[in-house]
Amino acid sequence: xxxxxxxxxxxxxxxxxxxxxxxxxxxxxxxxxxxxxxxxxxxxxxxxxxxxxxxxxxxxxxxxxxxxxxxxxxxxxxxxxxxxxxxxxxxxxxxxxxxxxxxxxxxxxxxxxxxxxxxxxxxxxxxxxxxxxxxxxxxxxxxxxxxxxxxxxxxxxxxxxxxxxxxxxxxxxxxxxxxxxxxxxxxxxxxxxxxxxxxxxxxxxxxxxxxxxxxxxxxxxxxxxxxxxxxxxxxxxxxxxxxxxxxxxxxxxxxxxxxxxxxxxxxxxxxxxxxxxxxxxxxxxxxxxxxxxxxxxxxxxxxxxxxxxxxxxxxxxxxxxxxxxxxxxxxxxxxxxxxxxxxxxxxxxxxxxxxx
Amino acid sequence: xxxxxxxxxxxxxxxxxxxxxxxxxxxxxxxxxxxxxxxxxxxxxxxxxxxxxxxxxxxxxxxxxxxxxxxxxxxxxxxxxxxxxxxxxxxxxxxxxxxxxxxxxxxxxxxxxxxxxxxxxxxxxxxxxxxxxxxxxxxxxxxxxxxxxxxxxxxxxxxxxxxxxxxxxxxxxxxxxxxxxxxxxxxxxxxxxxxxxxxxxxxxxxxxxxxxxxxxxxxxxxxxxxxxxxxxxxxxxxxxxxxxxxxxxxxxxxxxxxxxxxxxxxxxxxxxxxxxxxxxxxxxxxxxxxxxxxxxxxxxxxxxxxxxxxxxxxxxxxxxxxxxxxxxxxxxxxxxxxxxxxxxxxxxxxxxxxxxxxxxxxxxxxxxxxxxxxxxxxxxxxxxxxxxxxxxxxxxxxxxxxxxxxxxxxxxxxxxxxxxxxxxxxxxxxxxxxxxxxxxxxxxxxxxxxxxxxxxxxxxxxxxxxxxxxxxxxxxxxxxxxxxxxxxxxxxxxxxxxxxxxxxxxxxxxxxxxxxxxxxxxxxxxxxxxxxxxxxxxxxxxxxxxxxxxxxxxxxxxxxxx
Ligand SMILES: [Zn+2]
Numbered sequence: 002x003x004x005x006x007x008x009x010x011x012x013x014x015x016x017x018x019x020x021x022x023x024x025x026x027x028x029x030x031x032x033x034x035x036x037x038x039x040x041x042x043x044x045x046x047x048x049x050x051x052x053x054x055x056x057x058x059x060x061x062x063x064x065x066x067x068x069x070x071x072x073x074x075x076x077x078x079x080x081x082x083x084x085x086x087x088x089x090x091x092x093x094x095x096x097x098x099x100x101x102x103x104x105x106x107x108x109x110x111x112x113x114x115x116x117x118x119x120x121x122x123x124x125x126x127x128x129x130x131x132x133x134x135x136x137x138x139x140x141x142x143x144x145x146x147x148x149x150x151x152x153x154x155x156x157x158x159x160x161x162x163x164x165x166x167x168x169x170x171x172x173x174x175x176x177x178x179x180x181x182x183x184x185x186x187x188x189x190x191x192x193x194x195x196x197x198x199x200x201x202x203x204x205x206x207x208x209x210x211x212x213x214x215x216x217x218x219x220x221x222x223x224x225x226x227x228x229x230x231x232x233x234x235x236x237x238x239x240x241x242x243x244x245x246x247x248x249x250x251x252x253x254x255x256x257x258x259x260x261x262x263x264x265x266x267x268x269x270x271x272x273x274x275x276x277x278x279x280x281x282x283x284x285x286x287x288x289x290x291x292x293x294x295x296x297x298x299x300x301x302x303x304x305x306x307x308x309x310x311x312x313x314x315x316x317x318x319x320x321x322x323x324x325x326x327x328x329x330x331x332x333x334x335x336x337x338x339x340x341x342x343x344x345x346x347x348x349x350x351x352x353x354x355x356x357x
Numbered sequence: 358x359x360x361x362x363x364x365x366x367x368x369x370x371x372x373x374x375x376x377x378x379x380x381x382x383x384x385x386x387x388x389x390x391x392x393x394x395x396x397x398x399x400x401x402x403x404x405x406x407x408x409x410x411x412x413x414x415x416x417x418x419x420x421x422x423x424x425x426x427x428x429x430x431x432x433x434x435x436x437x438x439x440x441x442x443x444x445x446x447x448x449x450x451x452x453x454x455x456x457x458x459x460x461x462x463x464x465x466x467x468x469x470x471x472x473x474x475x476x477x478x479x480x481x482x483x484x485x486x487x488x489x490x491x492x493x494x495x496x497x498x499x500x501x502x503x504x505x506x507x508x509x510x511x512x513x514x515x516x517x518x519x520x521x522x523x524x525x526x527x528x529x530x531x532x533x534x535x536x537x538x539x540x541x542x543x544x545x546x547x548x549x550x551x552x553x554x555x556x557x558x559x560x561x562x563x564x565x566x567x568x569x570x571x572x573x574x575x576x577x578x579x580x581x582x583x584x585x586x587x588x589x590x591x592x593x594x595x596x597x598x599x600x601x602x603x604x605x606x607x608x609x610x611x612x613x614x615x616x617x618x619x620x621x622x623x624x625x626x627x628x629x630x631x632x633x634x635x636x637x638x639x640x641x642x643x644x645x646x647x648x649x650x651x652x653x654x655x656x657x658x659x660x661x662x663x664x665x666x667x668x669x670x671x672x673x674x675x676x677x678x679x680x681x682x683x684x685x686x687x688x689x690x691x692x693x694x695x696x697x698x699x700x701x702x703x704x705x706x707x708x709x710x711x712x713x714x715x716x717x718x719x720x721x722x723x724x725x726x727x728x729x730x731x732x733x734x735x736x737x738x739x740x741x742x743x744x745x746x747x748x749x750x751x752x753x754x755x756x757x758x759x760x761x762x763x764x765x766x767x768x769x770x771x772x773x774x775x776x777x778x779x780x781x782x783x784x785x786x787x788x789x790x791x792x793x794x795x796x797x798x799x800x801x802x803x804x805x806x807x808x809x810x811x812x813x814x815x816x817x818x819x820x821x822x823x824x825x826x827x828x829x830x831x832x833x834x835x836x837x838x839x840x841x842x843x844x845x846x847x848x849x850x851x852x853x854x855x856x857x858x859x860x861x862x863x864x865x866x867x868x869x870x871x872x873x874x875x876x877x878x879x880x881x882x883x884x885x886x887x888x889x890x891x892x893x894x895x896x897x898x899x900x901x902x903x904x905x906x907x908x909x910x911x912x913x914x915x916x917x918x919x
Contacts, residue, residue, distance in 0.1 A: 024645060
């Protein structure tokens with residue numbers, strides 16, 4: 002059996018997070034192999050966050066939507082004289098030398114951007130079974146369904162997500178997921194945002210530890226596949242539901258369908274007006290498909306969905322990466338099963354999409 | 358650059374000069390987001406240098422940067438992904454007087470990415486004085502929050518009193534510890550008694566004052582006691598003799614005060630034979646080396662070894678300040694805290710745990726900081742877009758709330774009209790014993806420690822303008838050891854307190870009290886708990902999210918003893 006003890010330099014590097022999620026979680030992270038698809042702003046944020054956390058290996062597939070104007074990811078590659086995947090690899094290796102970084106197809110082979118063959122669609126059972134977790138960004142719905150079908154069957158933890166301007170989401174399918182939660186009998190750890198008053202918190206915590214043992218409880222949670230989640234019947238929601246929960250889901254559907262039809266994201270270039278009209282048409286399509294009132298989608302969103310916005314990538318990417326860490330370390334309740342962010346209205350919601 | 362923004366906002370963003378205070382966990386993420394959103398003119402202020410334990414989240418830094426100033430490396434890294442930006446890196450403390458109102462006035466916006474209350478208070482006051490909108494933020498573990506402060510329009514950072522750090526009564530620390538933390542606090546006090554600036558308040562010897570204020574005499578003899586420092590100096594820091602005093606004779610002395618042990622488990626002086634039994638129940642393979650709990654014999658060995666090392670350093674470098682990242686400093690505290698735990702029958706703790714508790718380490722991760730920094734920029738964009746009315750306070754809890762929100766937003770509240778910082782005529786009241794409180798205590802613990810000033814001037818509002826404290830170096834040093842009573846301050850008096858740099862004036866009402874204040878406190882801030890409905894609702898939201906205990910929230914009057 003491989004030695005899973007952390008080296009002293011690793012213990013030092015990961016000190017502040019081991020104090021949060023514990024040594025066991027860190028060891029599980031250290032043994033996990035992750036496949037990530039898409040190096041847009043969201044993909045880049047997730048790469049950064051999970052590489053810093055200290056997974057075992059990260060394999061990157063850069064998909065076919067890379068012609069988009071990307072700005073959210075520029076922090077990971079800024080050398081112009083090499084391919085994007087290669088530049089990202091060297092940057093990530095410097096970010097955390099403990100993590101093995103690969104690209105697929107191997108970046109040393111020529112012509113990685115042969116658009117005739119769809120790399121994502123060509124991914125098969127054998128390839129996916131080499132990983133513990135897959136995270137797909139910037140894909141078409143077909144590609145996502147293809148990947149999720151394999152992952153669901155092979156029990157490889159699955160995440161997919163995207164951002165468009167002020168909007169973003171990610172979806173989670175952990176199949177049958179076992180995890181533990183730790184419950185101090187009295188209360189959860191208090192929040193402090195201040196160093197000096199935090200002194201307090203630690204002392205509080207130490208009191209708890211002293212007075213009563215913390216209990217860990219084993220739990221299991223079942224997740225829907227993407228296919229099942231997409232067939233969620235929104236028309237059954239009571240009308241007051243949308244007074245509380247913003248209809249971000251439908252905006253995301255419109256934007257995903259735009260990409261599926263056009264093979265690209267909405268653009269502010271010369272196609273802007275045409276794109277706008279097409280988005281309006283898709284709004285009608287989506288409300289019909291979902292059997293919901295057309296008024297639910299405020300058409301204003303078309304002014305906020307172009308290109309990428311770095312803080313939106315950071316917010317959705319940060320929450321997504323934390324869920325990936327949670328899933329790998331089998332610690333704490335995962336979000337079941339979709340997180341949706343709307344930067345125009347400052348909302349971030351976790352909703353359960355199930356076949357109902 | 359950011360095609361997503363409307364044209365006028367894009368222009369505003371690219372031409373606005375903004376200040377980022379702090380280049381740590383949130384700061385690194387924030388600088389990246391700002392540059393990628395199209396901000397072209399940034400000034401960053403930070404005093405820190407890079408440490409290995411930063412590298413799990415502060416992604417602008419790498420191993421070969423350890424030891425270099427954070428701002429410098431952050432600037433280099435950020436320029437690499439947008440060479441056209443103008444980034445000014447200032448490696449300095451934001452508390453310094455150069456960063457005055459006119460410094461702040463050059464910015465369209467200020468963003469805080471800080472980790473301590475003192476600096477937050479200070480930047481809050483300067484932004485209020487300069488009339489610049491401030492985005493304030495914080496994170497701890499999985500949790501975080503972001504809010505927006507604008508003078509007259511929203512709550513300032515100090516509108517709601519913050520819970521003060523929990524402190525322990527001195528007699529618990531000196532006489533009757535019952536938990537590891539009591540022994541750890543004692544060990545840190547011991548460190549500064551032996552090697553640092555000795556503080557009479559933090560002596561570590563047994564004392565005769567009981568919790569109820571009653572003075573107790575030891576049954577056998579009343580030893581003429583000198584301070585620990587003097588005693589140790591007289592023994593020339595001989596480790597065996599110091600050990601014998603701390604863990605045998607002082608304990609025996611405590612035992613002689615029988616009243617203390619009527620309802621408590623009495624301590625046991627450390628005996629040589631107890632040092633031989635080494636009970637090592639740790640599973641070495643499962644743990645980090647530092648997570649293993651030392652045996653008592655190991656603690657003794659480390660004590661004997663680290664004491665002379667620290668003494669030697671003290672002779673060479675002068676008074677030492679305890680540093681959790683210094684191996685000898687930490688070893689000394691781990692050994693002494695555990696030896697004291699052992700004598701009092703308290704469970705021993707690992708070096709890993711003691712480092713957290715003694716060093717007040719806040720766990721920190723990249724993901725939370727990424728989310729918080731993203732939220733800061735989203736608020737900044739609203740402000741620059743003229744949409745201040747849409748700004749919100751956002752909390753990031755660990756799990757979604759019952760209304761499914763993972764980002765929990767509350768509208769910004771109106772300023773608290775009684776706020777002792779941002780109200781038109783700030784005023785506060787303090788209860789203390791004017792006959793036993795010195796001017797030094799008034800300045801350091803009350804005006805600087807509690808009210809967050811940096812360089813106060815204080816005069817008595819007695820018509821004569823008697824100057825009590827001057828911010829000019831040395832001008833009023835003669836006053837410092839005197840008691841308030843010596844300046845005719847008794848009953849009720851008004852002081853005018855002023856911090857020129859912060860452009861902040863406060864009327865401080867002092868009320869004399871003969872009675873001892875609870876928990877050996879030196880003073881008590883009298884607050885009127887006149888909180889309106891909206892604030893209560895917000896407080897409720899904060900309580901839900903933070904799960905902050907009620908006890909902590911009402912404890913904010915406590916003084917900073919440690
Ligand atoms: Zn205020």
